[in-house]
Amino acid sequence: MSSEIPLFTGAFPAGAAEEFSGSGKRPVIFDIVGADMETSILPEDLKLVLHVNPKSMSLRYEKLIERIQTKGGFVEQHFGDGTRTMEFEAATGGFMRLYAGISMTTDPKKTGGSRRETLAYDSYLDLLAMFHNNGSVYDLNGQVAIQGAIKVTFDGGVYTGWFTSFSVTEDAQGPYQFQMSASLEIEKEIQVWKTVFSTPQPEREEKKP
Numbered sequence: 001m002s003s004e005i006p007l008f009t010g011a012f013p014a015g016a017a018e019e020f021s022g023s024g025k026r027p028v029i030f031d032i033v034g035a036d037m038e039t040s041i042l043p044e045d046l047k048l049v050l051h052v053n054p055k056s057m058s059l060r061y062e063k064l065i066e067r068i069q070t071k072g073g074f075v076e077q078h079f080g081d082g083t084r085t086m087e088f089e090a091a092t093g094g095f096m097r098l099y100a101g102i103s104m105t106t107d108p109k110k111t112g113g114s115r116r117e118t119l120a121y122d123s124y125l126d127l128l129a130m131f132h133n134n135g136s137v138y139d140l141n142g143q144v145a146i147q148g149a150i151k152v153t154f155d156g157g158v159y160t161g162w163f164t165s166f167s168v169t170e171d172a173q174g175p176y177q178f179q180m181s182a183s184l185e186i187e188k189e190i191q192v193w194k195t196v197f198s199t200p201q202p203e204r205e206e207k208k209p
Contacts, residue, residue, distance in 0.1 A: 016047040028053055030127070031151040032135055037160050037188055041137065041148055048130060051123035054090035057154070059186075084186035086159055087150065092177045093120035102176045115176075124168075124178055131166040131182065138196075150184065158190040 012018040012027040034041050064079035094102050095115035115121055121174035135148040152159045161184050170181040 002011070011052045012049050015049045018049070026053075026155050028057070028070060029153040030130060031153070032130075032133075032137075032148050033151045033160060034146060034148045037149055040151070041146065047169050048126055050090065051093040053090070054088045056089040058087045060085045060087065067178065084161075085164075086161075086184040086186055088180070088184075090180045090182075091174075092124045092180070094176045095120050120177065124180070125181075127180070128168075131163045133175075134162050140162045149187065152184065155192070159184070159186050160188040161186040 012025060016027065016029045018027050027049045030050075031040050033039060061084055062082040064082045066077040066079070068075045068077070083204050095118045096102055097115070097118055130150065133148050136144045137148060139145040149160050151163060163182060164181045164185050165181075167181050169181075171179060178188040179192055
C-alpha cells in the first residue's frame with residue numbers, strides 16, 4: 001500500500017473540492033474573509049471542511065415590529081429585517097485510531113494512544129479555533145491586526161458573519177464522539193436561485209441625459 005494514501009479519511013477526502021468531484025457530495029465549507037467581507041485571507045487550497053457534515057443547519061429570519069397600544073387600538077411600526085441566524089447541530093466523527101480501533105481513552109500512554117491523536121479530534125479542534133478567533137487575525141504581540149469574518153458556503157448559498165455561541169457535549173451513551181452546537185449571526189447573505197425555466201434577461205442600458 002502506498003504511504004501517500006491515508007488509512008483514515010473524513011467524509012470529504014478532497015476537501016472543499018469534493019463538491020465538484022462528481023460524487024454528489026456537498027460539504028459545508030468554512031472560510032475567513034477580510035474586512036471587505038468578500039476576499040478570503042486563507043490560501044486557496046486551505047479551507048475548513050468538517051470531518052462529517054452537520055446533522056442539521058437551520059436559518060432563522062425575523063422582522064423588527066413594534067406594537068404600541070393606543071386608545072383606539074394597536075399601532076404597528078415595521079422596521080425591516082431583524083437579525084439573521086444560522087444554527088448548527090453537529091457531531092465529530094468517531095475517534096478512530098490505528099491498531100486500537102475506536103478510542104475513548106484520554107491517556108496518551110495507553111496502547112495506540114488517546115482520542116486526541118485522531119482525525120476526528122483534529123477536525124473538532126479546527127472548528128473550536130475558528131470559533132475562538134471569530135475572523136480575527138492577530139499580530140506577533142497578540143493584537144488584532146485584521147478583523148475579518150466567518151464565511152460559510154453550502155449548496156450555492158454564502159453566509160458571512162460571526163459566531164455567537166459554541167457548545168460541546170460529551171455523553172456517556174456516545175463515548176467515541178462529541179456532540180456540538182453553534183450559532184452564527186449572519187451579516188451578509190448571498191443566495192443563487194436557479195430553475196429549469198429561467199431565461200437570460202437582457203441587460204439594462206442606462207441612458208445618459
